[in-house]
């Protein structure tokens with residue numbers, strides 16, 4: 001099969017075949033919305049990743065199916081090598097599954113956990129890739145809303161890929177996260193997102209700032225160890241002072257501006273990263 005790097009990791013194929021075609025092999029990762037499996041596409045004879053979307057409290061699977069379709073459509077709308085390629089959305093036993101290209105490597109979140117703070121040059125490169133992806137997404141009308149280290153995949157071939165469009169906003173989409181709460185991850189969301197405001201491209205740039213900060217400093221600028229304290233730190237714009245960011249500091253400060261009018265745009269961020 002195609003991606004040979006998986007051969008060693010993939011154990012004996014399981015007996016579970018999804019949609020008569022995708023044989024589940026091993027778990028690639030788990031998130032709040034479901035489990036991502038490495039699977040063999042027995043028809044095309046290649047490796048794929050399939051995301052088993054949790055049904056939550058809706059046992060009929062109707063909401064989960066809408067959610068899965070919305071996620072797949074949002075990601076498919078952005079044509080960029082830095083966005084995970086969606087192959088299909090299939091239904092098996094009333095459960096929706098998103099079929100994607102299988103990416104090698106590990107998430108940025110896993111890399112930080114394993115290695116601690118990453119070198120500035122590496123974080124500059126990651127920043128470059130993700131700001132480019134976000135710019136493409138925003139031009140396509142998609143706001144990701146959950147940019148964080150766990151959703152950035154560092155592939156073995158150097159590709160940096162944005163994952164998980166599960167709470168992305170697309171105008172006119174059929175499914176939206178329930179109103180009232182906020183979509184995203186507390187330690188990485190912008191203050192305006194926390195207040196449940198309209199989805200804005202600028203909010204993704206704030207989350208990019210928090211993600212790059214976490215990569216270079218080893219933890220989110222607002223992580224206080226418990227949810228309430230973390231949310232308060234975001235709301236009050238109190239970030240932990242920089243210790244390792246070095247020449248990345250002005251870019252991170254620009255992206256992490258709590259006031260929308262002062263926050264750096266994708267173009268300004270890209271230009272600044274180029275000059276570092």
Ligand SMILES: Nc1ncnc2c1ncn2[C@@H]1O[C@H](COP(=O)(O)OP(=O)(O)OP(=O)(O)O)[C@@H](O)[C@H]1O
Pocket residue numbers: 028029030031032033034035036049051084100101102103104106107146150151153163164166
């Ligand atoms: N296409 C893929 N190829 C390889 N690994 C993947 C792929 N998609 C996801 N993963 C792995 O699975 C993990 C969880 O994926 P994902 O973030 O899409 O799930 P989720 O349930 O939506 O998570 P969240 O908690 O952010 O909502 C990722 O951190 C990544 O390591």
